[in-house]
Amino acid sequence: MYEILLFIIVFTVIYFVYYFIFDEKIKKEKYTKISELVILCKKFNLDKKKMDYRKTLNGVAIINAFIIAFTLAIINLIPLRMEFRLLIAFVIIMVLIFTLYFAYGKYLNKKWGR
Helix, strand or coil: CHHHHHHHHHHHHHHHHHHHHHHHHHHCCCHHHCHHHHHHHHHCCECCCCCCHHHHHHHHHHHHHHHHHHHHHHHHHCCCCHHHHHHHHHHHHHHHHHHHHHHHHHHHHHHHEC
């Protein structure tokens, strides 16, 4: 029960942090400097003229918040030494980054691809 509550709190906090950071970059028209957006556009051949940056960055904020919150909740469940927890956390983070961003990129490619 504690891990679920921890997941919800961390997810909410991290999501709003990313949301406000991305919102400020969009207001200042610095969205070309957001590394997640640049990688998604290059890797999945997205048409920047058709894209809605606010919706795309909202999805990125949700993915990043999920990765951090899920990893933290899973690591709290494991009763091992800190070194092993860090190793497991690194593996979980890498797997989640590759799978979630690949799936999101495929979705965006269908929506705004060339």
